[in-house]
Each structure stands twice: as C-alpha cells, then as structure tokens.
Amino acid sequence: MPTSDGGLARLFADAEGPEKTPARPPARIGPNAIIQTGQALSALYGPGVARLIFEAAGLEHYIGSLPTTMLNEHEPVALFAAIQATLPHAEADRVLAEAGRRTGHYILENRIPPIARQFLPKLPAGLSSRLLVSAIARHAWTFAGSGRFEGRVTGWKRPVVTLVIAANPLATPGCPWHGAVFHRLFASLCGDVASVRHTQCCARGDGACITQLGLGLAPMP
Ligand SMILES: [Zn+2]
Structure with a gap:
C-alpha cells in the first residue's frame, strides 16, 4: 500500500547529509x-x-x-x-x-528537515503521523536495508500506525531495534505513543515484520 500521496511527500525536501540514497539499495x-x-x-x-x-x-x-x-x-x-x-x-x-x-x-x-521537525508536533496526531510515515518511507534504506517497507495510518483521534518490512534482513525476535527506531520518531513528532506491538516477525517465521504504534489523543490546540 502506498505510504502517502505525492503532494504530501513533497513537503519533505531531503535533508542535507553525507550519505547518498540509492534508488534501490540491494542488500x-x-x-x-x-x-x-x-x-x-x-x-x-x-x-x-x-x-x-x-x-x-x-x-x-x-x-x-x-x-x-x-x-x-x-x-x-x-x-x-x-x-x-x-x-x-x-x-x-x-x-x-x-x-x-x-x-x-x-x-x-539528520533525515527529517528542520521545518518538518517544527510543525509536525503542532499538528493533530492523525495528520502528523501520516506525514511522518511518508517522510520515513523515503529513507527506509536506513532501517530496512533490502527489506520492502510500507506504512499506513488508520484512524484520526487515536491513529494506529502500521509499519511493514517484508523480508526484514535485520529481524531479531520481536524486533526491539525497529520498535525503538519507530517509537523514537513517532513519540518525538506525533505526541504520545500509547503502545508498540510487533504483531508479525520474520525472525519467527513470518514473511514480514509488522510493527503497530497506537498514538494518543491529538494535542490540544
Ligand atoms: Zn520482526
């Protein structure tokens, strides 16, 4: 499933950095x-x-x-x-x-532009989480390697973020590394993370690792 439409994704210019992003990173x-x-x-x-x-x-x-x-x-x-x-x-x-x-x-x-770091926390979590999924999809090679990353968000008042890495090369049982990567990003930019669940895992025989983050209520205006 696509992570976002192109219009939203264009809000995120690439942050400057020493690493080059390959179009398709093979392993x-x-x-x-x-x-x-x-x-x-x-x-x-x-x-x-x-x-x-x-x-x-x-x-x-x-x-x-x-x-x-x-x-x-x-x-x-x-x-x-x-x-x-x-x-x-x-x-x-x-x-x-x-x-x-x-x-x-x-x-x-280093990968989220400063302007996005400023405005995302001011938005309702249902919107900021959708924008953040779009942004991190563009840098998925950082945490997914050759795995195929997809992300989606459902709900608005209490959004649920579902992040999928098919054939995750870095899977360890329960994927604490990936859970912490995602928790750090979403807790910093989208408000409270009420829960992190790893519902499927390549290290346990599944075809994909699936992490779900439950976000809290939207911030007060
Ligand atoms: Zn896993």
Whole structure:
C-alpha cells in the first residue's frame, strides 16, 4: 500500500547529509545500524565489551574506525547475531532497543528537515503521523536495508500506525531495534505513543515484520 500521496511527500525536501540514497539499495543499509549499536554497547557495558562483541561478529575493523558509507547489510546482521549470542536474552534486547533509539534520534536529526521537525508536533496526531510515515518511507534504506517497507495510518483521534518490512534482513525476535527506531520518531513528532506491538516477525517465521504504534489523543490546540 502506498505510504502517502505525492503532494504530501513533497513537503519533505531531503535533508542535507553525507550519505547518498540509492534508488534501490540491494542488500545495503545505512552505517548507523553499526555506529549506533557500537555506541549503545559502549554506553551500557563499556568499550571493552563492545570490542569483544564486534570481534565476535567479525567486525573488528570498525573498532576505532566507524563506517561512514552504506554497508553490506550482512554486517549489522552479524553484529545483531553476536549480541544475541553473547548476552542474555533480556540484555540483548536492551542493547538492540538502545541502538534503535539512537538510530531513531539520528534519523530525526539528520533525515527529517528542520521545518518538518517544527510543525509536525503542532499538528493533530492523525495528520502528523501520516506525514511522518511518508517522510520515513523515503529513507527506509536506513532501517530496512533490502527489506520492502510500507506504512499506513488508520484512524484520526487515536491513529494506529502500521509499519511493514517484508523480508526484514535485520529481524531479531520481536524486533526491539525497529520498535525503538519507530517509537523514537513517532513519540518525538506525533505526541504520545500509547503502545508498540510487533504483531508479525520474520525472525519467527513470518514473511514480514509488522510493527503497530497506537498514538494518543491529538494535542490540544
Ligand atoms: Zn520482526
């Protein structure tokens, strides 16, 4: 399903940034999938643990020399797998959620134009969420890699945002990373996020990862 019509999408000029957006990214993903995960590991467990996990993932070449260009998505896949193999389940999810929160913040600061960051929070959530889905669809390679992203919003007073990544390459059970990316973006720009549900997951055998965010009431005028 399309994310938005072209008229709304045109409100969002591309933010300036060093990364180039390929028209169709084949198995490539933005470097923040590695950068923010390394920072989350260091923040939560210290640089020593971060180093060990990067080494376990075969990514020691990024220690002290973080990537700056698009990555082969197999690299963050390996990093996420090393985190899951090294840490207890709950701790792994905690790291992935923190990495997702940081990646959402990066997208917010660098991929959402400043004017959109100013006016979206002033709009009713039913409208701002539709505009934000349109905006993030244009940068889906940042969080979806080769996965096929679609987003839609239903309802107006209590909108429900449904975000689908078919064949999600970065899926881990329940996808705490993606949930945190989306929560950070929508909570920052569309008001309260009342719930985040991951109703289908590629890591659990489904064909697509589906995240649903329930948004609160529209802000008072
Ligand atoms: Zn998933």
